[in-house]
Each structure stands twice: as structure tokens, then as C-alpha cells.
Amino acid sequence: MYLAMQKYFSQKIAREIKMNANFSSETAIVGIGATEFSKESGRTPMELAVEACEAALRDAEVDASDVDGIVTFSSEQNFEIEVARNLRIPSLSHFSMIPHGGGAACGTIGQAAAAIFSGSANYVLCYRAFNERSWHRFGSGVQGRHAGAEAFDVTFGWTSPFGLLTPASWVAMFATRYMHLSGATSEDFGRVAVTDRKFAATNPAAFFYERPITLEEHQESRWIVEPLHLLDCCQESDGGQAILVTSLERARDLPNPPAVIASAAQGSTDDQQAMRSYYRDDITRIPEMKLCADQLWKNTGLGPSDIQVANIYDHFTPLFLPQLEEFGFCEKGEAKEFLRDGNIEMDGQLPTNTNGGQLGEAYIHGMNGIAEAVRQIRGTSVNQVENVENALVTAGTSVPTSALILSQDH
Amino acid sequence: MNRDLSQANETAETASEQTHFYNSLTSEVGSAGKIEVARDSVSEPVIRSWCDAMSESNPLYINQDFANDSKHGGIIAPPAMLQVWTMSGLHLGSQFQRNTEDSPSAGVYQLLDEAGFTGVVATNATYHYNEVIRPGDLISASQKLLDVSEEKTTAIGMGHFVTTETIYSDASGKQVGSMEFRVLKFRPGTGKKSEQSEIKPPRPKPASNSSTDWFWDACNIKELRIQSCNECTNLQHPPAVRCLSCGSVLLDSVIATGKGTLHSWAIAHYPQVPAFDYPLIVGLVELEEGVRLVSNVTNVELEELEIGMPLEVDWLNVDNEFTLHQFKPVHNENQEAEFENTETGDSNDQTFDSGQNNPETESGQRQVLKLDLDNVQIGDELPISPVPVTTLLIVSTALATRDYQDVHHDPKAAQSKGMPNIFMNILTSAGIVSRWINDWAGSEIDWSSIELRLGTPNHPDDTMTLSGSITEKTQHGSQVSLNIAFLGKNDRGVHVSGNAKILLPENSKGD
Numbered sequence: 001m002y003l004a005m006q007k008y009f010s011q012k013i014a015r016e017i018k019m020n021a022n023f024s025s026e027t028a029i030v031g032i033g034a035t036e037f038s039k040e041s042g043r044t045p046m047e048l049a050v051e052a053c054e055a056a057l058r059d060a061e062v063d064a065s066d067v068d069g070i071v072t073f074s075s076e077q078n079f080e081i082e083v084a085r086n087l088r089i090p091s092l093s094h095f096s097m098i099p100h101g102g103g104a105a106c107g108t109i110g111q112a113a114a115a116i117f118s119g120s121a122n123y124v125l126c127y128r129a130f131n132e133r134s135w136h137r138f139g140s141g142v143q144g145r146h147a148g149a150e151a152f153d154v155t156f157g158w159t160s161p162f163g164l165l166t167p168a169s170w171v172a173m174f175a176t177r178y179m180h181l182s183g184a185t186s187e188d189f190g191r192v193a194v195t196d197r198k199f200a201a202t203n204p205a206a207f208f209y210e211r212p213i214t215l216e217e218h219q220e221s222r223w224i225v226e227p228l229h230l231l232d233c234c235q236e237s238d239g240g241q242a243i244l245v246t247s248l249e250r251a252r253d254l255p256n257p258p259a260v261i262a263s264a265a266q267g268s269t270d271d272q273q274a275m276r277s278y279y280r281d282d283i284t285r286i287p288e289m290k291l292c293a294d295q296l297w298k299n300t301g302l303g304p305s306d307i308q309v310a311n312i313y314d315h316f317t318p319l320f321l322p323q324l325e326e327f328g329f330c331e332k333g334e335a336k337e338f339l340r341d342g343n344i345e346m347d348g349q350l351p352t353n354t355n356g357g358q359l360g361e362a363y364i365h366g367m368n369g370i371a372e373a374v375r376q377i378r379g380t381s382v383n384q385v386e387n388v389e390n391a392l393v394t395a396g397t398s399v400p401t402s403a404l405i406l407s408q409d410h
Numbered sequence: 411m412n413r414d415l416s417q418a419n420e421t422a423e424t425a426s427e428q429t430h431f432y433n434s435l436t437s438e439v440g441s442a443g444k445i446e447v448a449r450d451s452v453s454e455p456v457i458r459s460w461c462d463a464m465s466e467s468n469p470l471y472i473n474q475d476f477a478n479d480s481k482h483g484g485i486i487a488p489p490a491m492l493q494v495w496t497m498s499g500l501h502l503g504s505q506f507q508r509n510t511e512d513s514p515s516a517g518v519y520q521l522l523d524e525a526g527f528t529g530v531v532a533t534n535a536t537y538h539y540n541e542v543i544r545p546g547d548l549i550s551a552s553q554k555l556l557d558v559s560e561e562k563t564t565a566i567g568m569g570h571f572v573t574t575e576t577i578y579s580d581a582s583g584k585q586v587g588s589m590e591f592r593v594l595k596f597r598p599g600t601g602k603k604s605e606q607s608e609i610k611p612p613r614p615k616p617a618s619n620s621s622t623d624w625f626w627d628a629c630n631i632k633e634l635r636i637q638s639c640n641e642c643t644n645l646q647h648p649p650a651v652r653c654l655s656c657g658s659v660l661l662d663s664v665i666a667t668g669k670g671t672l673h674s675w676a677i678a679h680y681p682q683v684p685a686f687d688y689p690l691i692v693g694l695v696e697l698e699e700g701v702r703l704v705s706n707v708t709n710v711e712l713e714e715l716e717i718g719m720p721l722e723v724d725w726l727n728v729d730n731e732f733t734l735h736q737f738k739p740v741h742n743e744n745q746e747a748e749f750e751n752t753e754t755g756d757s758n759d760q761t762f763d764s765g766q767n768n769p770e771t772e773s774g775q776r777q778v779l780k781l782d783l784d785n786v787q788i789g790d791e792l793p794i795s796p797v798p799v800t801t802l803l804i805v806s807t808a809l810a811t812r813d814y815q816d817v818h819h820d821p822k823a824a825q826s827k828g829m830p831n832i833f834m835n836i837l838t839s840a841g842i843v844s845r846w847i848n849d850w851a852g853s854e855i856d857w858s859s860i861e862l863r864l865g866t867p868n869h870p871d872d873t874m875t876l877s878g879s880i881t882e883k884t885q886h887g888s889q890v891s892l893n894i895a896f897l898g899k900n901d902r903g904v905h906v907s908g909n910a911k912i913l914l915p916e917n918s919k920g921d
Contacts, residue, residue: 143683149619157617157626158648159704161734163678163686165614172676173694173704180674180717226677226689226712271654278694279647279702283674 023117028251028258031060031244032371037362040134041238049078049129050086052240069094069121073104094121102396105366106404110264112245128367129240141166170275172225175318178284182333189317190218191339200356232317237362259377263299264404267291290326292403304328309385310392311369314357319397354383435558438514442554451548463810466845487543489857490844496551497812514555522595529828532836534592536861541586569596598828635663647701668723670697709738781851792878799872811837833867858911865904872900890914
């Protein structure tokens, strides 16, 4: 009761004072569309991208000719101009590509919202589409990468000669230290995987539909990079996911209930490195995610208790835990207790990754998590949480990252 | 029906041919060839070139004054040279060309060559040393064919093992030593693909540019450097183009002490990149200067990894092209052991840095753990010693052992015989193991025997890491003998394993 009242007042305050004159709650997600998620799509990434965008436009009942903006993020091989050409989008007045892969997923929505709020575009498509399973496997990392003189290559010079070549290996270094300082165990990481797979088991769109796992299976799965077991790692998927953003005003004229973009934020902080920010004082924290959290709470006036459902980036389970801490769902080092108490399950305090997450549904670099938050706001998720007012989504960790909150339109 | 019959006949004929072939291979088993007398007597220059090639520095072999004062009263030949003195040498087409047709093994080799078993690798050798050999001795050898195996399937290829025994005597006819020797004569191209063509690719080179070259150049001379600011003394890693503390462009570097602690780690199991051995330990090392860097942690068991454990820098030479920093645990449990300085003379020896039993003093000077004659125990370990295998090492040692077989110096010839590249000969494997044991045991011990089993060949750019421990200690009267079990591994597997028996000086207690 107290929580409900607190929620009511904080939302009311948020709406009334329009925190910080930002573009909080000025825009909304009006369409989501995806291809099937598979191990082998059997078609090109461009076909996947165009199919996903077409599906998002159909979902929103918006014509491609109205789209005038595209925001993607790096690793995307389907250039916006080619997607626009295939969709017969006549002109683009805003287009951008955000760096750092999965860390940018929520950033695409934020930059789309900014473009719309600024007037540089009216309808902005954001998408991710690839064959990261059947073509070049994303998880193979920087194996065989040329030892060139470009700055990006040179940063890998500090790690690749020692065999730290894959995303799993980069993340493992954080995980060991986190376990050491927090007392979290491999089983705690396993709880994330088990919950993800439990949600995936009831999601027909999920890679692992009807295939839940037990904690024992997690513990027995082979090592990938200690302390990460196989079942701590999401599996690369083929597939595409697109999201259509417009102003809240236009959204209200469209058929779907608007998923209001209460706020979206990006973050990069001290001595930031790509995947390997190993040189900061405390490598068990995610300060760039804290920066996103601070912005979201500030821009919306909301707090952790105002969030009914979340999609927490889970490419690898260990970094799920400190994200809970950075958003204040628990104290530093106490995410393990939060998990042990069942708080991320359907009947817990914060049902999380109700689509199965990237571990269970598909690894579409966070875009499918945003789509799930939209369904939770609309009330159409296969694992629908009751009375969702606000849904939190986070993007890829250990890189410059982003996060957003979607809310009901009132 | 007729066709079946003719096929059956062909099969029977083939079987019969095979039996006939094998019978001819074994017809000389048990017989001995004529006694071969060495072309030249044992001489100091030949000993010295062998010691140079092997990096053997035992003064009994090369230092006249030292040897004169020793119990031997003069220079002696390294026991591991036993086989060298009667090698046929290089005198192609000369009147001195040795007639080997009388040797029963030569006849077998010829039959096998003609049947397509043209590849040859030595697989086992056991040397017994009965008497010390000295300059001036004229050694003769008498070889007996002990066995020719049936056709075997091996990793290198289909082939026959040929085993011989050779008795070595001096001019008076006294036996000075013996050798049991086994080679595999194989059919090139019939081995496992992995053995034939899988040459391990090098590690990824550190990507670098003119802003970071100084760091890697320093590694190449085994200096670990940290970027430093000349204005505010800030230290930072990875390097940047400005001081991350004060913004200064006046950046320099300082040499790190190489001491640090393990801040975090990851053990890679999958995917496995051919350049590395798995499980692969990668550590995040916090240097005592306060900066961190990523490096491998070596000389440590997985279960010994512990955050906060003290580490010190070590160096890995990659294909003689670049040097990478590595870190290894600082071990303190051998403090009571006796250390002795050793000079590292040539460039080859510099890279013979040993592993965990080879601590450094505070000044960073290399120390080698020596055999403590009075306190030797079963289970004592010899210092781990990585031996970089270079083309120079393979060729110079082959020549120093008077082994002119083309597979030890000519890559094309080696390839035509089913090997990916030239490879180390067995006399050198024996010589290097002996040299490593001498480095540890000193010049007071005597050699009794050494037995070697050869596995995967040593090719250029391999690193063979020697390790071993004392497995037996026996006493006969006042004589204490030790058995040392040893292993030399390269990246593909075990190159050599076996046992060496040495005798301690009679006045030592051995415990």
C-alpha cells in the first residue's frame, strides 16, 4: 500500500514538473516487428532487416513513406540507405549509427526520441538484423583480427596476445573479481539463466521455447571461460528486430496503446574501454550503467520501486548482478541475495526478462528486450506481469551503455 | 564365382607377399655387423663444438685446469657423446665412405626404403655408460639387429620399428658403453593429418602504432615499462597520448619492478585458438606501481589461482619474433634450498630461464637451484627449463653430433619424408637433457645411463619445456645413485620422456 502510494505520487510529480525540461514522455514506441529467431535463417541479413521493419510498420499501421529517420548501432551490417531503398522510404532527414554494439540498444530509442523531439524526424525506425549464428559467429570475438595500427586494433593489443579473444573471456575477468568481493557464486549466476529459460519455455517465439533448465544443469554445463559455464552465455542467433518511434501526440492517433518513452539515456564514464574496462578502481561496478540509472531516475522522477517489470541485459549472466545494484534494486554486493530470494521471477519483486532474455529468447543485442517491454506496457506479453506502469530496459554491459524506461500513457 | 575366386587368390597372394617381405626384413635379426672403428680418436675440439651447440658448460668437458684437478685428472668426453664418435660423418663420395652394407640394420633400411618406407624417425634410445671416455681414446662399435616389428600404425605413419644394440669399446677392447636404439621407418603421408601438417600458428601479435611501440620494444629486451608523466609523475596503463591526470603531453615511461598481485583472472577453455594451449590462464595483474595490465599467468595450477597472490614478471619469446610479458607466482617455500649463481654466457642461454623453482634475487639476477648432494630426496624437482627450438639449434646440434641426415637440416628433404619441417635428432634430445641435468647436478656426479622415448618431433619455433624429478634413490655400499624421471614437452605434446641414472660422489650422504 505504501509502495503503491509512493508510486502514484512520484509519477504524478514526474508528469507535473517535466523534470529538467528534457524530452521525457514526449515520444512513444508505436510499432514492433521481428523475424523468427533461429540458428540458421536461410536468408540474408538484409532480408531479415527489411522483414523486421515491415513487421514494425504493419504493427503500427504506419506507411513506410512516412518514415524519415533511421537509427542503428554498430556491428549492424545493413546500412540504413539500403534498408530505406528496400522499404521505399523516399527520404531520410535523420540517420545515425551509435557505436559499441549491444551497449547502444536503448540508445537508438533515445536518439530516435531526441530526433523527433528536435523536429528533425517524425517517424524513426531502429533495428538490428543479422545472421550472427549461421554466418560469422559473433561470439568468436577478435580471433584472427589483423594486428593493425588503427586505434581500435591497438586497444586489443593489450589483451589479444594473451588469448583474451572472446566476449565471454572479457566478461569472465569482471566476474571473478565480482565473485571475490561480493561472495556471489556460480550458482547465483545460474539463477539468472534458470529464470531466463523458465520464461523462454513459455514463449513460442523463443529459441529455447519449452526447454527450461535446472540449476544442476547449469552447474554441470561445460566451462567456456571460467568462471562462466556454457549456460552463463547467450547463444548467437539469426534474426531481426525493428522498433518504430514517433511523437506521443502522433502515437495517440495510432491503433496500439503508446509505450511512452519516459526516458532513455546513454552512459560512458571514467577510463571507459570497449569490453575491457579493467583499469578502474573498482571493476565490480558498472559506472556507465549507474550514469544511465541516475539520468533515468532524475528525468522521470521514478525510483526502483516504481518499476514493475524489467529487461536486464544478459549476454552473460555475471554482469546481470551489478546492474541490479547500479539501479538501486539492491545494495552493492547484494544482488546475490536478491536473486536467491526469487525476486526476478514472475511472482517476485521485479519479474525480469519475461521474454526469456537473450539467454532464452534470442541474442538480438538487446532490441528484443525493448520489444518485450513494449508488450508488457501494451499488456500483450506471453508472460504478462499485472498492472505494469513502468518497464525498465538496459543495454549491453562492459561497453558504453544505455537504458530506458517505458511507461503507460495516461 | 570365378571372379570371387580370383579375388580370393589375389588377397592370398598379397598376404603371401607381405609374409615374404616381413620374413626378409627379419632374416638378419640376431646377427651382428662387423666392428666399425671410429675414423678419428676422441678429441677436445669435437667435444667443444658439441658443448657449444648444446650449451653445455660442465667444466669437466671444456676446462683443462678444472678437469686436471678433478678426480678424472683431465678432460673427459660428455657421456651423451657416446654415439657420436663412430658416426659415419660427412664424406660423401670420398674414399673414406664407410661401407655400411655389412651392417644388418642397413640392409633392413634399404629393403624398407625400396618398399616405400622412406621416412625415418628415432623413437627410443637407451645408453649405458660403463667407462669414462677421454680425448685420445679410439672408439669402435659393434651393432647387432635385435628386432624388426611387424607393420604398425602410428601417428606419423604406417611403418616398422627397427631395434638395434650397439656395444662401444675402446682400443683395448674394453666395453665403454652400449646403446639400444629403435627407429621407425615409415611410409610418408600415411600418418594422421594433424601430425603432418598442423604447425601451430603464432600468437596474435600485439597491435601497435607509434604511440605504443615503445612498450612492445621494451618487452623485446625484457623490460616491463609503464607510461609516466614528466609533469605530475602519474603512471598509466594502457598508454595514452596525454597524461590522464594532468593533461600533459610530456609523457615518458619507467621500468616496472615486475612485481604485482593477481587482481582477477579468467581461464579460457573454449573456443580454442590453435596458437594457445588450453585451459589458458589470463590474469589481470596489479603492479606494485599501482597500474594494471592483462597477462598470462604461468607456472601455476588452476586450483592455485587466488586473487591477491604475489606475481612476478616472466618473458615469453614468441617464434623469435616478439617477446610478451607473462606473470608467474612468487614462490617462497624453497627458501632453505641452496642457490648458486650461474653466469649466462651466450644468447641461447638467456632464454633458458627456468620456472617456478628458479627464483630471482632482489637484484633480479638469475639464480639456478642446484642439486644439494647431502640433502637430496625422492620427489625433489629439477628446475623447469624452456628450451627455444630454433633452426640454428637443430642444425648446429645435428652437425655437432656428426649426424648429416638431411631431415635435420633440409626442410624440403624433411617434407619429402613426411615431416612438416626439419626436426631435432635424438642425439641432441639426449644431449640437451644431459646438459640440463648437468646444469642442476654439477660436475661432481657421474653418469650411469639415460633412457629416452621420443614422441612428437621438435621443429623450429617450438619451445621444449623440460621438467623432472627424482623418483628413486638407491645405495650400494657408499655409492648413492639417483633416478631422474624427465619430460620434455612442446606445444603439440611430449617430445621426449625417460629416465636418467646418475651417481653421487662417494662422500655425499644423499639425505
